[in-house]
Amino acid sequence: MPNKVHAPKISCEEALCAFISSQESSSIHEINASVIDLLFLVGLGLYLDLIPLRSLVALARCDKIIIDAYTSGPKYVVEELLKILKSTGKDVVLAQRFMLEGEGIESIVWESQDKDVCVAVVGDPMIATTHNALAVEAAASGIRAVVVPAPSIQCCAIGALGLLSYKMGKSVTVVSPKNGVVYEYPYEVIKSNLERGLHTLLLLEMDLERGYIMTPCEALKILFSIEQKRNEGVLEEQTRVVILSSIGTPSHRVCVRTLGELLQKCDNCGDPPYSIVILSKKLHPLEEEALKYAERGLLNMVPIEGSREVLEQVANILFR
Template identity: 35%
Template sequence: MLTFIGLGLFDEYDVSLKGLEAIREADLVYAEFYTSHLMGTTPEKMEKLYGKQVHLLSREDVEQQPEWLDNAKDKNIAFLTGGDTMVSTTHVDLRLRAKNLGIETRLIHGASITSAVSGLTGLQNYRFGKSASIPYPYESRRGTKVVSETPYDTIKQNSELGLHTLVFLDIDNEKGYMSVNLALELLLEVERKRGEEVMNRAVAVGIARAGSEKPLVKADYAENLKNFDFGKPLHILVVPGKLHFLEAEALVKLAAGPEEIMENIE
């Protein structure tokens, strides 16, 4: 049996009681934290609460050579991830591999950033369009910096439909956790290059440390927000589209947004 368990948003205490019970009943416990990361805890703290050793897996262990998966043929294996399990396509692929090996699987869900964002900002979840991910720039063979324009395109398409965009920020082993500030700078860089005005006067919302006792939520125009200090990771970005009057009020009162936001309502 292979049980996929979502651990929630911030620390070891976010796991559900059902998930905690499954971990404690498992023969072996594995975890990956490259798709997401619980910033409020450590593997040692997790092991203390769970009463189990947690074997950390690399991207290669999960995506390329999941040799550990064979253990689930005759053992009870728990596979832990941040957030909600199966949100990442990597985990869907792993579940399919298990199925192909004749391994029974089950899912125990956890709190997800995709639903937490709506609660923290007051933006209605059914008004979100396609999400986007901003990767770190990379160097081309010519030594020039390459900034992906795909997330900008996604925001532009959603904006034209009046929809909000949830923007995931890159996690890199060497470069670390991308900040809201860098994400906005990259989007505005693409905009200047194209001579367009999607982000120029757009309202954006930055969220830091969702799931903690004191998450930070700040709304402002993108040009202003890029200079705001969001502090420690994890960060995530939202670019709202057209706003319902309740959403606009929420951004002003719950996210310390400028009063002018109230003018951008349907």
């Protein structure tokens, strides 16, 4: 890959004006490195081989790669990718939370003024984990924030289960009680979605810095404790729940159960990362069929043999 040729340094405002006028004169604006500094927010997808080509091109081009290692499962994607990137001699950093929040953001933006920087995130950089603050801070400094999308659990959950995308309501994250206070918002989201006949995707809290991954059993107990307190009939014994584990990876698994079954004898269904779908009361017949096959593995999202080798071959082309 050609090295970036740095433009003479100009102020942020000058850069912004120059960019805007260049954009006005042409509707085609494929990224040209010499115009302005760039911060790449790069999606890695849910597994090594789900990375889009554009993400690889961005990683190859950047001088510095910061991997968000605190919100997603490192053993699935991050560690392997780290090995590949390190073997190419790239400046790669595994970021802890403080490096991507608050003052950490300023320091990344500052670094982007000297060289192209990538922040790499498992899933999609703006969805599974929202890095909006980082993008906004960069743009405010006249640095173009380039988002490279990739498959996230938000889309993959629908595809892995064969649910219809227009039957998906708003999604929400379940978090563990903080100082004894239970966060009831997910219950309200489920209620509101159920009232409209929609499914709810629940993301489960994950904090890898302190080694915490909420299990589906834990999440369901939290939600059911809210039901017992509020008694609004949102979560009933017969409510159908889908537990998704390791979606898109070789350990991909899907379990469809009733809440009653899971409260009696809970099964996390497989290995993390986990998510849950609370099904709407009435499913489309196609969804009903698809779920059955998804549970049996006849509809799935597992890697194809040889994908790992392909990634290495491609990385070899790009990074050397």
